[in-house]
Amino acid sequence: MNKFLTIFILLLSTIGLAQDFKIDHSYTTGNPPFAVGDTITVKYEMIDYNSNAPVTKFIQFDYQYNNKLLAKIDHTWGLSSNTSATKSLTHWDGYKYKVLDTYDADNLTDQYIYGWAGRTSVTGDTNSYPTNADWSVERITVQENSTAIAYGTTILNVRYRIKDRQGTGYDDYTHLTDFNWVKAHNGTDSANDDLHEVGWYNGTVNIDNQGATTGVNSGAVTINLNTAAKADHAADYTYEIYAASGVNGKTGEAIKSGNFDANGQIITGASDLEIGKSYYLKIGLSENADWLDDVLTVTDVYIIFAQAIGAGTGPSGGDANTFDYSIQYLLAELNNSGNVNFDDSYEALGHIQGVEGLSEWFTSDTNGAKNIWGTTAQLGVSTNDYYFGQDFIFTVTDANKTFNFGHAFQGDPDFSHSFTPTNTGAAITGTQGQGGFKESVTRNALKDPIQANLDITTSLVDEKVHLVIDLQEEGLVGTQFNIKYDKTILTLDDVIFDTGNDMTNVSTHFGDKSAVRIGSIDPDGGSAIKLGNAYKLIFTPGVTITNTAGLVSFEFTEGVKADGTKVKFIIK
Amino acid sequence: MLLTIVACMSEDQLEIIPIDQEIPEELFIGEPTGLKLESSILTEEVRINAKLPADGHYRIKIRHGLNDQLISQERLYAKEGDNLLKVYVRTIETSSYKLVLTNDDHQIIGITGFSKI
Numbered sequence: 125m126n127k128f129l130t131i132f133i134l135l136l137s138t139i140g141l142a143q144d145f146k147i148d149h150s151y152t153t154g155n156p157p158f159a160v161g162d163t164i165t166v167k168y169e170m171i172d173y174n175s176n177a178p179v180t181k182f183i184q185f186d187y188q189y190n191n192k193l194l195a196k197i198d199h200t201w202g203l204s205s206n207t208s209a210t211k212s213l214t215h216w217d218g219y220k221y222k223v224l225d226t227y228d229a230d231n232l233t234d235q236y237i238y239g240w241a242g243r244t245s246v247t248g249d250t251n252s253y254p255t256n257a258d259w260s261v262e263r264i265t266v267q268e269n270s271t272a273i274a275y276g277t278t279i280l281n282v283r284y285r286i287k288d289r290q291g292t293g294y295d296d297y298t299h300l301t302d303f304n305w306v307k308a309h310n311g312t313d314s315a316n317d318d319l320h321e322v323g324w325y326n327g328t329v330n331i332d333n334q335g336a337t338t339g340v341n342s343g344a345v346t347i348n349l350n351t352a353a354k355a356d357h358a359a360d361y362t363y364e365i366y367a368a369s370g371v372n373g374k375t376g377e378a379i380k381s382g383n384f385d386a387n388g389q390i391i392t393g394a395s396d397l398e399i400g401k402s403y404y405l406k407i408g409l410s411e412n413a414d415w416l417d418d419v420l421t422v423t424d425v426y427i428i429f430a431q432a433i434g435a436g437t438g439p440s441g442g443d444a445n446t447f448d449y450s451i452q453y454l455l456a457e458l459n460n461s462g463n464v465n466f467d468d469s470y471e472a473l474g475h476i477q478g479v480e481g482l483s484e485w486f487t488s489d490t491n492g493a494k495n496i497w498g499t500t501a502q503l504g505v506s507t508n509d510y511y512f513g514q515d516f517i518f519t520v521t522d523a524n525k526t527f528n529f530g531h532a533f534q535g536d537p538d539f540s541h542s543f544t545p546t547n548t549g550a551a552i553t554g555t556q557g558q559g560g561f562k563e564s565v566t567r568n569a570l571k572d573p574i575q576a577n578l579d580i581t582t583s584l585v586d587e588k589v590h591l592v593i594d595l596q597e598e599g600l601v602g603t604q605f606n607i608k609y610d611k612t613i614l615t616l617d618d619v620i621f622d623t624g625n626d627m628t629n630v631s632t633h634f635g636d637k638s639a640v641r642i643g644s645i646d647p648d649g650g651s652a653i654k655l656g657n658a659y660k661l662i663f664t665p666g667v668t669i670t671n672t673a674g675l676v677s678f679e680f681t682e683g684v685k686a687d688g689t690k691v692k693f694i695i696k
Numbered sequence: 697m698l699l700t701i702v703a704c705m706s707e708d709q710l711e712i713i714p715i716d717q718e719i720p721e722e723l724f725i726g727e728p729t730g731l732k733l734e735s736s737i738l739t740e741e742v743r744i745n746a747k748l749p750a751d752g753h754y755r756i757k758i759r760h761g762l763n764d765q766l767i768s769q770e771r772l773y774a775k776e777g778d779n780l781l782k783v784y785v786r787t788i789e790t791s792s793y794k795l796v797l798t799n800d801d802h803q804i805i806g807i808t809g810f811s812k813i
Contacts, residue, residue: 581755581771608787612740638787673756673770674741674784695766696802 145170145177145275147185147232147306148325152281157335158297160288163197164331165281166301168264170308171325172275178320181268181311183279185232185322186240186304188221188261189329192292193300194284196260202278205271212265213280220256221304224249232322236305241316258292261304268311286331290341290394295522297337298330340399342392342520347405349388350500351531353419353541358388360413361531364406365390365397368517371509374404383410402519407531409493417475417489420535422604422643423569423684425472427537428456429647430565430688432466446688447537448566449550451504451512454496456537459483469647472535476604478632478641486535494534496542503530503543504550513550538569538690565688573690576683580605580695582672589614589672593642593659597693599685600653604630604643606680607661611638614663614675623658626651639679649686719745719778731797731806738785738812746779746797746806753800756783761792761809771800785812 148171153164168187170180189196201211223229224239224246243252253261264280266273273279289297306322313319331337349361364381366374380396397403409416431446447453456464458471460483471483487494497503502515509515518527530543545551576597583590593605609616619631619642627644634640640661644653663676683691719725723732723745734743748754751774758768767788774781783795790812797806 580766581769583771610784610786612786613784669782671756671770671772671781672784673744673781674758674768674786674788675770677758677768677787678766695769 142321143173143323144320145180145308146173146323146325147171147183147303149187149301149303149329150326151329151331156331156333158286158331158337160286160337160339160341162286163283164194164286165283166329167202167278168280168282169202169278170273170275173325177275179272179310180308180320181272182266182314183273183306183308184263184265185306185308186221186261186263187301188219188259188304189284189301190258190294190299191217191260192258193287193289193294193297195287197283197285199280199282201280203266203273205274205277206266206268208270209266209268209273211267212263214263214265215260216253216262217260218255218257219253219261220259221261221302222249222252222254223304224252230303230323230327232303232306232324233308233319236307237316237319240305241307286337288339288341288395289337290343290399297332299328300331301329303327336400338398338400341395342397342399342525343394344525345390345392345397345520346526347390347392347518348526348528349384349390349407349531350528350543351388351541352539352543353531354388357413357415358384359386360410360415361388362408362410363390364408365392366404366406368402368404368519372404372514372516374406374516378406379403397520399520399522402517404516405497405518405527405529406516407497407529408495411492413493414489416487416491416493416533418606418680419487419533419541420472420475421538421540421680421682422476422602422645423538423540423682423688423690424456424536425469425476425645426602426647426649426684427452427565427569427688428458428464428472429466429469429645430649431456431464431537432469433648445552446565448552448564448570449504449545450506450552451496451532451545451550452537452566454512455532455534455539455542458486458535460485473628473630473645473647475535476632476641476643477630478634487533488535496532496534497529500528500530500543500546502547503532504545505547513545513547538566540690544570568688569684569690571689573692574685575694576600576691578681578693578695580678580681582676584669584672587665588617589663589665589669589675591659591661591663591676592657595653595655595658597683597691598652598655600683600691601649601651601686602643602645602684603653603658604641604680604682605659605678607640607642607676608679609638609640609663609676610674611635613665613667613669615666616640616661617664618662620660620662621658622654622656622660624651624654627653652686719780723778723780725778729805731795731808733783733795733808733810736808736810738783738810740786741782741784742810744781744783744795746774746781748774748776748779748805751775754805755796755798755800755802756781757794757796757798758783758785758788759794759796761794761811764794767793783810785810788812 369375498514505513532542579594
């Protein structure tokens with residue numbers, strides 16, 4: 125019984141595999157990988173794959189090609205030895221052969237007999253060519269009266285232009301054509317039981333087989349800006365996209381540039397970028413950004429002082445290290461000396477005091493933006509390729525068209541206007557960012573600020589305008605108030621501090637901007653600012669006024685406590 | 697316009713408050729109390745009428761039109777009834793704002809909006 129079964133299976137196999145010849149099609153154009161817009165030539169021929177092919181004087185076959193990926197240019201008949209042959213090519217758009225799945229797809233003869241010619245007899249599956257807008261079908265017929273059609277000779281060359289697959293729904297160029305069926309015989313025996321058994325050599329043309337086709341438009345690519353300043357200033361950020369060069373470089377002119385939108389995004393046009401290419405992203409700030417003096421504030425000053433006092437200068441930190449993230453050594457490096465020390469602290473203090481002639485290496489209205497940026501996955505994690513994790517490169521693929529970049533400012537170690545690293549490798553060992561429990565000044569500064577009441581009022585007193593700041597929060601070791609006044613009416617006469625004996629008070633008058641910056645700081649956090657009317661500004665009106673509403677406005681207020689906690693003043 | 701200037705001593709400060717002023721039609725307030733602007737689109741300054749329930753200390757606040765952040769605040773002593781005052785807007789950014797009149801305990805008496813252009 126088993127012997128009989130084995131013989132039967134072998135017999136079936138022999139019958140199933142007994143093809144007389146194969147039909148083949150393949151691209152003949154050299155120098156793949158190809159690019160969108162290239163022209164390829166596809167050659168059709170019969171292959172005597174077992175050196176025992178029968179005489180063939182009639183062949184008819186259907187093939188189809190994806191018209192979303194290929195645009196047919198023209199075709200040229202081969203058959204140089206069959207000059208007397210009758211040849212025909214018929215073309216239809218908008219159809220695709222439906223393989224009769226009771227037969228193998230590569231059994232092209234049976235696909236002809238049952239899948240096409242006899243399809244109406246197939247119960248429940250009678251339509252061999254359903255409509256399909258993505259495909260075009262061509263039917264080739266060659267009939268020879270005398271000389272047999274030669275094997276290994278080109279029957280037909282068809283030229284196609286490679287189309288951009290962007291927006292087609294196709295992810296590659298691996299399946300561009302199909303053989304549907306073949307009818308072949310010796311020119312006289314055309315009955316179905318006398319047809320040659322034909323299979324295929326290559327079932328489809330795949331032009332990605334030696335590298336993905338290039339020049340494919342990416343479609344819309346989204347780049348998200350990540351920074352704390354995005355909420356108020358997203359559209360002030362600028363970008364430039366270049367072709368990438370090397371690991372982290374760029375080459376040529378900018379491919380695309382502009383400003384991030386109000387959501388902090390770049391959404392490219394469909395044809396701006398290409399699939400499979402790498403790009404270099406540069407992020408900067410518009411010249412119109414007039415808030416850069418607010419990046420380095422009293423909390424940053426306090427953090428840098430705390431670092432200089434307690435932690436030395438090494439990036440490995442120490443027990444008294446203020447920083448949580450390695451990148452803070454860059455953000456707090458204000459004088460480009462290579463270390464964070466008291467020199468940086470005094471640069472920072474000088475900034476909020478309005479001192480002129482400071483270092484040019486940190487962000488301010490005077491210096492402009494000192495930008496630090498990179499992919500959020502890497503930013504803050506230094507490698508040999510990425511200085512403090514500034515990875516500028518993104519590569520567009522079909523699977524990934526959304527990219528996240530972080531941005532930070534040199535001069536912003538409290539990250540108030542910057543991206544706080546999210547890669548755990550960016551955190552200093554022992555800090556909470558690394559899973560530790562260390563409660564650092566930075567950690568506290570990064571928490572949501574506590575709210576504290578504050579009363580700031582102007583009044584007309586003895587024909588002078590008094591601005592009084594009434595501090596009501598205990599434990600403040602630093603404050604900063606940026607104030608503007610109407611210089612067409614007021615002249616600043618005096619600034620009076622009542623903050624206690626241990627405070628370094630700041631009072632800077634920017635006459636050209638009609639602005640005053642006042643505040644205080646105890647760099648080592650040992651003393652708190654005295655409560656009550658800590659600050660009083662006195663102005664003289666140049667004209668007669670009966671009240672003061674609007675003559676003085678408050679632009680920015682901030683406080684910091686000894687542990688680094690930021691204070692948001694609530695002015696009723 | 698008839699203006700009478702009176703001097704009022706309040707705490708440690710002397711304030712000069714205009715009284716018995718002729719109220720322009722555009723600043724007339726029919727209710728017992730309230731706040732009215734001469735114009736709602738401003739560039740430099742504008743007259744306002746603060747109509748108050750009693751003599752005392754009051755506050756005139758300029759708040760941001762969206763996030764309510766306090767931009768400027770005056771504390772003044774004013775009399776019962778109409779008070780013709782001014783609001784100066786040269787220093788504030790082009791945007792939309794609220795003008796709020798409160799008593800000294802921040803209870804709102806009048807509120808209106810304006811735009812700085």
